[in-house]
Amino acid sequence: MQSSARFCVMGEKMSYEAVIGLEIHAELATRSKMFCACPVVDPQEAAPNTAVCPVCAGMPGTLPVVNAAAVEYGVRVALALGCEVNPRSLFARKNYFYPDLPKGYQISQYEQPLARNGRLVIHTAAGEKTIRIRRVHLEEDTGKLTHLGPDRSLVDLNRAGVPLLEIVTEPDFRAAEEVRLYAQALRAILRYLGVNSGDLQKGALRIEPNISLRPMGSQTFGTKVEIKNLNSFRALERAVAYEIERQAQRLEAGEAVQQVTMGWDEDRQVTVLQRVKEGEDDYRYFPEPDLPPLVLEAAWIEGLRASLPELPEGRARRFVEQYGLTAYTAGVLVEEKAVADYFEEAACHLSASVAPRALANWISVDLFGLMNQAGVSAEQIPVPAAELAELVSLVEAGRINPGSGREVLAEMFRNGRGAAEIVRQRGLEQVSDADFIARLVSETLAEHPAEAASFRAGKVTVLNWLFGQVMRKSQGRANPQIVRQELEKQLGNQ
Amino acid sequence: MPLSIEEVRHIALLARLELDEEALERYSRQLSSILDHMARLREVDTSGVLPALGPLTAAPLRPDEARPGLSSEALLKNAPEVEAGQFRIPPVFEGE
Numbered sequence: 001m002q003s004s005a006r007f008c009v010m011g012e013k014m015s016y017e018a019v020i021g022l023e024i025h026a027e028l029a030t031r032s033k034m035f036c037a038c039p040v041v042d043p044q045e046a047a048p049n050t051a052v053c054p055v056c057a058g059m060p061g062t063l064p065v066v067n068a069a070a071v072e073y074g075v076r077v078a079l080a081l082g083c084e085v086n087p088r089s090l091f092a093r094k095n096y097f098y099p100d101l102p103k104g105y106q107i108s109q110y111e112q113p114l115a116r117n118g119r120l121v122i123h124t125a126a127g128e129k130t131i132r133i134r135r136v137h138l139e140e141d142t143g144k145l146t147h148l149g150p151d152r153s154l155v156d157l158n159r160a161g162v163p164l165l166e167i168v169t170e171p172d173f174r175a176a177e178e179v180r181l182y183a184q185a186l187r188a189i190l191r192y193l194g195v196n197s198g199d200l201q202k203g204a205l206r207i208e209p210n211i212s213l214r215p216m217g218s219q220t221f222g223t224k225v226e227i228k229n230l231n232s233f234r235a236l237e238r239a240v241a242y243e244i245e246r247q248a249q250r251l252e253a254g255e256a257v258q259q260v261t262m263g264w265d266e267d268r269q270v271t272v273l274q275r276v277k278e279g280e281d282d283y284r285y286f287p288e289p290d291l292p293p294l295v296l297e298a299a300w301i302e303g304l305r306a307s308l309p310e311l312p313e314g315r316a317r318r319f320v321e322q323y324g325l326t327a328y329t330a331g332v333l334v335e336e337k338a339v340a341d342y343f344e345e346a347a348c349h350l351s352a353s354v355a356p357r358a359l360a361n362w363i364s365v366d367l368f369g370l371m372n373q374a375g376v377s378a379e380q381i382p383v384p385a386a387e388l389a390e391l392v393s394l395v396e397a398g399r400i401n402p403g404s405g406r407e408v409l410a411e412m413f414r415n416g417r418g419a420a421e422i423v424r425q426r427g428l429e430q431v432s433d434a435d436f437i438a439r440l441v442s443e444t445l446a447e448h449p450a451e452a453a454s455f456r457a458g459k460v461t462v463l464n465w466l467f468g469q470v471m472r473k474s475q476g477r478a479n480p481q482i483v484r485q486e487l488e489k490q491l492g493n494q
Numbered sequence: 495m496p497l498s499i500e501e502v503r504h505i506a507l508l509a510r511l512e513l514d515e516e517a518l519e520r521y522s523r524q525l526s527s528i529l530d531h532m533a534r535l536r537e538v539d540t541s542g543v544l545p546a547l548g549p550l551t552a553a554p555l556r557p558d559e560a561r562p563g564l565s566s567e568a569l570l571k572n573a574p575e576v577e578a579g580q581f582r583i584p585p586v587f588e589g590e
Contacts, residue, residue, distance in 0.1 A: 032560040039560035048579045049570065053563025069558030090547070097510045099583050145586060154580035157569075282508055287547050295552035 016213040016251065018244045019221060020173035024186060025206040026165045026196040027141065028073045034140040034163035035064030035107065041158055043144065043202060048156035056140075056161030058102030063290050070138060070163035071114075071294065072304065073195040077165055078115030078136045079305050080189050085115045088295050089137070091288035099155055100142040108166075110285045113137035114294070120189075121313065122181040123331060131182050132170040138294075139164045165195075171221070173209075176240035180233050183207050188312040188335050200231045209240050212257070213247045222247075222257060227271055229263040239264040243271050315340055323347060323356035332364045338378035339363070342385050349389035354396040362392050366406055370413045383412045391419035404428040404476050432479040434486075437470075440478060441486045444470045455491055463487065497526045 030040055036055035055062040078085050092110035118133035143160040147153045167186065173179045187205060190196035197204045207230050212222035227243060230236045247257050262271040310318070312334045319330035319340075334340045343363055347356045367388070371381065391412065395405040400423055408422045423429060431437070444466060445452045455462040470483050502522045506513045513521065563569075566579055575582035 030558050032556075032558050036563070037556070037559060037561040038563045047566070049566040049581075050579075051563060052566075052569050057564070057569060065556040066553050067558050068555035071555065091553075096508070099581075099586055146580070147586060150585055152577070153583050153586045154577055155583060156580050284508070287545070289548065292548050292550035292553045 015216045016248050017216050017218070018174055018211060018213055019171045019224075020175075020179055020209055020211050020240065021171035021224075022169045022173065022179060022182060023208045023210070024167045024183065025141075025208070026077075026167065026190055027204045028070050028163040028165055028195055029197060030067055030069045030073065030163055032067055032069075033161040034067050034070050034138070035161055036062075038161065040162050043159060046158055048154075048158060050158065052157045052160065056102070057157055058104070058160075064107060064288075066291065066294065067163060071296070073163075073193070074114050074136065074138050074165050075296065075301060075304055076193050076308065077167070077190065077195060078118065079301070080193060080308060080311055081115075081118035081120055081133050081136065081167070083115035083118035083133060083136055085296065085301050086112055087298060087301075088112065088293050089114045090293050091138075091291040092285045093288050094139075095284045096282070098142070099153065100145050100160070102143065102157060102160060106140060106142065107288055107291070108139035108285075109137035111287075112293075120182060120185055122178060122185055123327070124175075124178055124181060129172075129178060131172045131178075134168045134170050136165060136167050139166055171210075171212075176237045176244065179209055179240050180237040183236055184233055184335065185312065188337075192309055192311055192337050200233070203231070206230075207236055209236070209243075211240060211243045211247065213244065213251060222251075223259050225257060225259070225271075226261045227264055228261060228274060231266075235264055235266060238269060239271055242269070246271065312337075312340075319343075319360075323360065325357055325360050329357070329360045329364055333360060336378040338381075342378070342381060345385035346389040346392075349386040351393040351397070354393050358396055359389065359392045362388065362405075362409070366409055367413075370410060374413070382414075382416050383409070384416075387412060387418050394419060394423060398430060398432060398479060399423070400428050400430045401476065401478070401480050403471070403480070404430070407476075428477060430479050431474065431477050432482055434482065437474075437478055437482050437486050438490075440470050440473050441483065441490050444473060445490060452491060463491075466491075497522050497529060 027040075032039060033056055036053050038051045038053050038056055041051045055064060075085055089109055090112040091107050093105040094108045094110070095105040097104055113135040115136040116134065118136065120131050120133060122129050122131060141159050141162040141164050143155055143157040145153050145155060169182070173182065187196075187198045190205070191198045199205060200207070206228075208226055208228055209230075210224045210226045212224035214220060214222045225243060225247065227239050230239055243262065250257055258276070260276050261274045263274040264270075265272050316327070316330040316334045319325045319333060320327055323330075325333070333343050343360060346359055346363070350356060350359055367381070367383070370376075371378075376382065388409075391405060391408055394400050395402055400408065404423075408419055408426075408428065411417065411422050412419060448466065448469065451462050451466055455466070467480075467484060467487060470487065471478060471480065474483075499518050499522055502518050502525065503513070505525075506518070506521075570576045570579070570581065573581045
């Protein structure tokens with residue numbers, strides 16, 4: 001058992017194990033809705049109630065017709081997760097009354113879902129862990145409610161009927177970190193398959209963990225609490241950690257955990273009660289009488305399997321083998337398909353003598369830093385891949401030093417100009433001339449005799465400060481390795 | 495198969511129906527007799543028979559092509575109350 005699986009309350013003898021399962025709802029990026037031809041629109045751009053027809057408004061006498069692309073997308077995800085795809089699955093009605101559900105029921109799948117028994121491998125600090133996937137099924141989204149204070153709410157049905165894929169895991173998670181890693185890995189797969197935007201903020205990908213605690217070593221399950229309203233991976237990890245702690249404290253105090261749905265309050269960083277959950281029986285599921293079974297031909301399924309693109313996991317493995325990257329860096333690069341594509345394009349332009357590992361580090365450290373600062377997504381990197389390769393080649397060949405390289409990259413990021421051009425204009429070409437550097441070092445030591453003396457008296461940290469002075473004197477152009485050697489030499493000799 | 499008053503009350507709550515005592519009593523009798531009839535059907539041995547869910551054996555699929563639906567004016571025409579292009583409804587509170 002991994003150490004991350006243990007949860008102990010400080011100062012108490014009793015320790016608990018968290019048992020966590022995950023339901024993920026992914027809006028499928030189809031053009032039209034699940035059961036009617038209404039367009040799927042961006043919730044932030046379309047005016048309310050402008051993408052609604054009698055079918056998704058739940059008008060009497062209408063009939064649903066299944067969207068072929070939604071089925072295909074769902075099967076692609078199921079195959080990517082190693083599921084068994086059911087050749088015959090059934091739609092079912094999930095009945096409940098709520099104003100965002102015009103028909104009074106949601107068309108979903110229940111007893112015979114689209115697919116079952118998949119898995120996804122995550123890479124935790126403690127090693128690999130396989131998360132089992134219980135089921136993958138198709139359903140439709142609800143409308144959107146806006147609560148306007150104590151006297152009224154508003155209903156927009158644009159989202160009602162948008163295709164949703166629900167992906168349910170077995171309760172295989174034991175720690176908040178595992179939950180986040182799984183959600184990130186699943187998001188990457190959905191984006192590689194091109195079936196979902198991966199946008200947690202807009203609710204295109206909704207992650208709902210359910211959490212229960214049990215005494216360490218117990219095989220039974222405790223009462224589970226579901227958390228909704230998580231719109232970032234950070235919120236997901238924090239909410240799960242918070243909820244584990246909250247339940248542990250309740251159990252320690254001898255109180256029972258109630259089966260409820262909690263929401264995550266981002267401002268206060270706490271979970272808050274949303275509603276007492278309806279029992280499964282209360283949904284009164286029954287087979288959807290308006291839809292015959294969904295029947296999929298084996299040859300069609302196999303065709304989709306054969307046409308699956310390279311997925312993040314496989315691509316990361318290839319990056320390790322083909323480019324000699326560490327597993328960690330490969331994992332970071334493949335998470336966004338656009339970044340992985342960018343890396344491979346740049347790698348083609350790299351000088352033969354330069355290790356792709358150096359390029360990977362420039363992307364995952366310096367370029368990511370600039371992207372985060374500017375809020376630029378992987379699809380909008382303003383530095384052409386070939387130009388980044390040129391820059392890395394210049395640094396690796398010792399033509400400019402790494403510090404200058406970072407400055408050049410920042411400028412390339414700002415104005416999209418080429419690496420060689422910036423180096424030439426700013427006169428950043430690295431100087432490795434030994435006599436020139438020796439002169440810089442001796443001048444610096446002469447200007448700072450006190451520091452030089454304190455180094456010789458044993459204060460070795462002064463070396464870094466002196467090094468900085470020499471580099472400044474050279475306006476950042478001196479070859480740092482030679483400067484360091486020269487400094488040590490002169491300080492030792494004098 | 496008698497259905498208790500409590501069960502009928504619960505079903506009414508799920509259906510958001512408000513029933514008085516007399517109605518609860520009446521529906522309990524009526525629903526129980528429907529269940530009795532279903533119980534008789536369940537006596538037939540159907541092991542090995544696939545459920546016939548409808549006349550079609552496979553759902554027809556629709557190509558993923560979007561078409562405009564109703565105008566929002568037409569959609570909202572029968573709404574009791576409208577505000578900002580949306581259906582206005584009594585307040586809904588989370589935790590209800």
